[in-house]
Amino acid sequence: xxxxxxxxxxxxxxxxxxxxxxxxxxxxxxxxxxxxxxxxxxxxxxxxxxxxxxxxxxxxxxxxxxxxxxxxxxxxxxxxxxxxxxxx
Numbered sequence: 001x002x003x004x005x006x007x008x009x010x011x012x013x014x015x016x017x018x019x020x021x022x023x024x025x026x027x028x029x030x031x032x033x034x035x036x037x038x039x040x041x042x043x044x045x046x047x048x049x050x051x052x053x054x055x056x057x058x059x060x061x062x063x064x065x066x067x068x069x070x071x072x073x074x075x076x077x078x079x080x081x082x083x084x085x086x087x088x
Contacts, residue, residue, distance in 0.1 A: 016042050017069040033075035040068040
């Protein structure tokens with residue numbers, strides 16, 4: 001079955017960023033509640049008030065070709081309340 005063109009695919013780097021996010025979530029809640037963050041190479045690269053702001057900063061820092069993951073840090077401690085998106 002062919003993958004849908006609009007479907008997002010998580011590669012190994014995405015999964016590593018997801019794991020980093022989960023492992024650091026409690027610290028992120030304290031330091032960046034209600035912020036959007038970008039993660040690349042299992043490290044925080046930028047934060048901002050809006051997703052667009054973070055994506056713009058991440059592209060500026062990393063260039064257009066480098067992959068990163070974008071997350072929203074909710075001010076609660078349950079991972080089910082977290083928004084996630086992957087961008088290339």
